[in-house]
Amino acid sequence: MARRIDTKAGEPALPTREAILAFIAESTDKVGKREIAQAFGLKGADKIGLKRILREIEDEGLVESGRGGLAKAGRLPPVVMADIRSRDRHGDFLAFPVEWDGAGKAPTIVLASPRGPKRSNRPAPGIGDRALIRVEPEEGSAERYTGRVVKVIGKNKAEIIGVYRAGAQGGRIVPVEKRAQGREILIPPGEEGEARDGDLVSVTLERETRSGLPRGRVRERLGSLGSEKAVSLIALHLHGIPHVFSQATLAEADAVTPAGLKGREDWRERPLLTIDPPDAKDHDDAVMAEPDPDPGNPGGFVLTVAIADVAAYVRPGSNLDREALERGNSVYFPDRVVPMLPERISNDLCSLREGEDRPALAVRMTVSADGTKRRHTFHRVMMRSRAKLSYVQAQAAIDGHADEATRPLLETALRPLWAAYAALRTARDRRGPLSLDLPERKVLLTPEGSVDRVIVPDRLDAHRLIEEFMIQANVAAAETLEAAGQPLIYRVHDEPALEKMRVLGEVLASVGIKLPKEGALRPALFNRILGSVAETEHAVFINEVVLRSQAQAVYAAENLGHFGLNLRRYAHFTSPIRRYADLIVHRALVTAGRLGTDGLPPETTGGDLARIGEQISAAERRAMAAERETVDRLIAGHLADRVGATFEGQISGVTRSGLFIKLDETGADGFVPISQLGADYFRHEEGRHALVGERSGETFRLGDRVEVRLVEAAPVAGALRFELLSEGRTRTGARGGAGRKPGGKGAGGAPFRAAPSGRPPGIRSTGTRHRGSRR
Structure with missing residues (x-):
């Protein structure tokens, strides 16, 4: 029997948290409160204490609950719903969970071929089926499970997206998903x-059910791969992203009339201006700053952030509203944007165009000289943007290179903005948000839709200024709604789970950094770690590992705070054209401030908002996956004619099957199968994020610099396969000097694998643009 502990006086003895966690981790059957109580002999009042412990360890992220009961965090529950997609080279079925909220890609479930006589009362599973499967993790792996079908839920529920190749007798489909390559x-x-x-x-x-190619029927022709936007078309259909508005929604948008001045403050003479990327087609936020005339606030500022008033046009329950909720957010591809709202709304009526009257919901914030906010107020206004500037244009003006557009604005508008930003930056540094240094690349296309080049855009103070203004506006929105007792959707980012912190501690120890075991968990802790390695060979590696330790940011009706920004309350308010969460917050502000009749419906409950939060969080993860995969496909196509070329890169992922390499030149991810690392047997050490040779001790670790040769590129799948040319670390930690000879099975035959982004959905590094920010 597991060890028990004494609780408070008068309470019965309970099993330790460690004993409960061990029982859950080792169980192969469904585990819930009843099963745990039975295992430890708990009765009556004991179950109250057990419930408290289970709630605590679930809140800490040590276990996750689901339909099948409790499971260790980051693992599948004992029974899952999964789609059977393909077979492996041994003929065993491969299935993938229908729902997976863990970090990285979903695990693979191997369904061993049944042995012995077939049971006649149970239909045999086949490719395309959806089934309830009892799973067990493979020893030493967090990525693969073995499974046994409990029940076939639906026949042929899985839909496959692929490229049709015509033949003399029918044809074949080449699946576009990486994990289905070769089948x-x-x-x-x-x-x-x-x-x-x-x-x-x-x-x-x-x-x-037997060997041989699976058979299928073409359900729908989605488009030609020869079209200009074919690459993003793949992602749209693969992820089920709505991209065609209904005729009813388009008609509703066309029938909308521009909002008037009635019920609004007239702010058309105020020097508000927009600062956006140069290729932005819609402009949903405008800013201004001015010294605070109050003598009681010396050196202080009054900041104004005006946001397009989408709530004035998109009413609850309308066709526009229903489709916006279904989409959840706009999706950004290098070759197109899939908007949340029709262009009539997003690019016209709600775009804060230069010199045109536009309705807005605005917040005025008074801050002191050190950036501390003293007060804020919300207003429903009519504004007229003084100018449309790009980030580079505004920054150039501040740096002494003003042009015709910025020269008249330099003293009256731009310098006050930068002075106010200096105050906010002081407060930001004092607050200490998580500061990761992982700039993101941008793919630039030719007019024909192919990749021209991949760049890392400069990170300017103009970007940081707008981002900080938006953060302050978002905080003000959350504070106002909380004070009014108005239900809202928060943007929440929970602190890292204890299990992830344990893994992080192991990784840091491998490079000589000690993670404190006591004290409050704060972003400052991670910032000290990142600062200690800033100029070392471990910098990129540690930034990636710290990022992977973070929880995902989501939308929720319950406030958990925002760990990454180090804020107690936070709500998205600044992008209602492209995010449904912001539209909900706008409506809530209209209701709370009695600013009109088009706020949240009075019957809206916290439960309604919780369900909306779950839906749009899933839509956001869907969009991020589609955006990432589209970039992968574009770059794979760009590199297809460079097979045989060598590249410098960095190990970006380590699995039991091999290494993922991120190229310096393009940021593309590719795979090196473990069979090509040489004759040694390489062991996957998950805690160290490394593959280690059993005999030689040669080690390949996340973050290591390597040289690779491109062996194969599959543009449709967005997959690259490499041959490793560099040697690994020796037992002393030194890097091998000479190049390596290809080992193992050589260049042929290894399947493509999906590269794990490693990044928790909903939180990005400091290189992201504020318009698409998922903070």
């Missing part, structure tokens, strides 16, 4: 529909 689908004659060679299609799979 083509046979399309019998007459089942190809309207598909032509090279078309992107969706396929319904037939049930298949």
Whole structure:
């Protein structure tokens, strides 16, 4: 029996937290409160204490609850719903969970072929089926599970997206997903529909239980891969992102009339201006700053952030509202934008165009000379943007290179903005938000839609200024709604779970950094760690590992604070054109401030907002995956004619199957199969993020610099396969000097693998633009 502890006087003895966690981790059956109580012999009042412990360890992220009961955090529960997608080279079915909220890619479930006589009362599973599966983790792996089908829920529920290749007798489908590479689908004659060679299609799979290619039927022709926007088209259909507005919604948008001045303050003479990327088509925020005339606030400022009043046009329950909620957010691809709202709303009526009257919801914030906010007020206004500036343009003016547009604004508008930002920056430094140094790359396309080059845009003070103004406006929105007792949707970012902190501590120890075991968990702790390695070879490695330790930021009706920004309350208010959460916050502010009749419906409950939060959080994760995969496909196509070339890069991921390499030149991720690392047996040490040779001790670790040769590129899948040319670390930690000879099975035959982003959905590094920020 597991060790028990004494609780408060008068309370029965309970099992320790460690004993409960061990029981959950080792259990192969469903585990819930009842099963744990039975295992430890708890009865009556004992169960109250057990419930408290379970709630505590779940709140700390040590376990996760689901339909199948409790499971260790980051692992699948004992029973999962999964789609059977393909077979491996041994003929065993491979399934993937329908829902996966863990970090990185979803685990693979291997369904071993049944042995012995078939049970006649249970239908045999096949590719395309959805099934309830009992799973057990493979020893030493967090990425693969073995499974046994409990029940087939639906036949042929899985839809496959692929490229149709015509043949003499029917055709074949080449799946676009990386994990399905090498497993083509046979399309019998007459089942190809309207598909032509090279078309992107969706396929319904037939049930298949024996060896050989699975058979399918073309369900829908989605478009030609020869079109300009074919690459993003793949992501849209693969992730089920709505991208065509209904006729009813478009008609509703066309029928909207511009908002008037009635019920609004007239701010059209105020020097508000927009600062955006040079290619921005819609402008949903404008800013201004001026010295505070109050003698009681010497050196202080009055900051104004005006946001497009989308709530004036998109009413609750309308077609526009329903489609906006379904989309959740706009999706940004290098070759197109899939907007949350039709262009009539997003690019016209709600775009704060230079010199045109536009309705806005604005906040005026008074701050002291050291950036401390003293007060704020919200207003419903009519504004007229004084100028449309780009980040580079505004920064150049401040740096002494004003142009015709910025010269008249330099003293009256731009310098006051920068002076106010200096005050906010002082407060920001005092607050100490998480400061990761992982700038993001931007893909630039040719007019034909192919990759021209990949750049890392300069991070300017103009970017930081707008970001800090937006953060302060978001905080003000949350504070106002809380004070009014008005339900809202928060942007929450929980602190890292204890299990992730344990893993982080192991990784830091491998490079000689000690993670404190006591004290409050604050962003400052991570910032000290990052600062200690800023100029060392470990800088990128540690930045990545710290990022992977973070929780995901989500939308919720319950306030958990924002750990990354080190803020107690935070709500997205500044981008209602492109984020549904912001539209909800606008409506809540209208209701709370009695600023009109188009606020939140009075029957809206916290439960309603909680469900909306879950839905738009999922939509955000969907968009991020689609955006990332589209960039992968574009860059793979860009590199397809450079097979055989060598590249410098860094190990960006380590798994039991091999290494993921991020190239310096393009930021592309590719895979080196473990079979190509040489004749030694390499062991995956998850805690160290490393592959270690059993005999030689040669080590390849996350963050190591390497040289690779491109062996194969698959543009449709967005996959690259490399051959490693560099040697690993020796047992002393030194890097090998000479290049390595290709080992193992050489360059052929290894399947592509999906590269793990490693980044928790919803939080990005400091290189992200504020418009698409998922903080």
